[in-house]
Amino acid sequence: MDTRALKIKAAHIRMDLLTIIHRAKTGHTGGSLSNTDILTALYYDVMNVDAANPKWELRDRFIASKGHSVESLWCILADKGFFPKEELKTYSQFGTRLIGHPNNKVPGVEMNTGALGHGLPISAGMALAAKRDGLPYRVFCLMGDGEQAEGSNWEAAMAGAHYKLDNLIGIVDRNRLQISGTTEEVMGLDPLDEKWRAFGWHVVSIDGNDMDALVEAFHSAPVVIGKPTLVIANTVKGKGVSFAENVAAWHHHVPDDEQLKLAFSELEAQIAELSREGQVI
Structure with missing residues (x-):
């Protein structure tokens, strides 16, 4: 998928996540908006995954x-087909998987996560297993910056x-903001x-909301053979929704009806602009 199409996809995903948060009346809006470009690059362009065979070795x-x-x-x-999109309506409802x-x-x-500082140790174990089994897969671990205060991250880094x-x-x-x-x-x-360099990692610092930079950084890894890679994705919390950008209060905040309507109008305008650029090209 070319980067223009990835940007359009990211805008649609932002609309979807705002919808499920608004419906459920709960959710971590700001951080989900900031990481959407990262996940879009990974799932639609970089990672080898198969929704029809989610346990593919x-x-x-x-x-x-x-x-x-x-x-x-x-x-x-849901958009990739790992489960029906209709199930998104159950997000944070009683009895849901979501x-x-x-x-x-x-x-x-792959793993239940959310206790901060646990993801990188799990990822290091998976990457070590791949090495020992002679398998070619890569392991991508998304951490928050507030999470960097957890000591278990640094044990895993070592x-x-x-x-x-x-x-x-x-x-x-x-995104430089936490709750x-x-x-x-x-x-x-x-x-x-x-x-991170002092811990022996190859470090790349990029604009984490720049789709071209994300795709290039992820496809390039590993840059240095024998070294894990750390991508510092400098993002904007609440990215894509003007009234939520760089506002700490949107860490865990739910848009009301008017805010959802405004957010959709902004994201639809972004999609329209990107579509016009494609027609010019």
């Missing part, structure tokens, strides 16, 4: 360590470098790139 693995921002993942898995964190009862989900897991790609959704404020106020992270 050679599939690439994706672990959403920042599992609270699951809404974008649910919408993408709960507020990844649930491995759902096809396409293990990833020690075992030379160049099939492991960590991604930090660096209680900015990351630098809560627990300063900068210089984040130097810290």
Whole structure:
């Protein structure tokens, strides 16, 4: 899929995730909007996955360590055919499989996640298993930047470098906001790139809402043989919805009817503009 089509797809996914959050009256809106471009690049262009065979041995693995921002993942898995799109209507309802964190009862989900700091250790284990089994799959792990305060991430980072897991790609959704404020106020992270390099990782820092940059970074990994890759994806929390962008309060906030209508009008305008660009080309 070309990057223009990926951008259009991302806008549609944003509309879908806002819909399910609005319907359920719960959800992590800001983080799901910020990570939508990352997940769109992975699932529609980069990763080898098969909705018809979700346990395919050679599939690439994706672990959403920042599992609270699951809404974008649910919408993408449904759109890819891992489960019926109609099931999205059950998000966060009693008895649903589509709960507020990844649930491995759902096809396409590798592990239950959401306890922050657990995703990268799981991913390192999967990548090590691939090496020992001689299998070619890669493991992609999406972390939040607030999550970088968890010590288990750094234990996993050390293990990833020690075992030379160049099939492991960590991604930090660096939107600089968490539920209680900015990351630098809560627990300063900068210089984040130097810290990961000190742990033996190859680090790439990109605009995490730039589809071209995302696709290039993910397809290029591993850049250095014998080193895991860390992609610092500098994103905007609430990306794509003007009134939610860079607003900490939208970490866990539900749009009302008028806000949903406004968000849809903005996203539809983005889709229309991208479609016009395609016609010019």
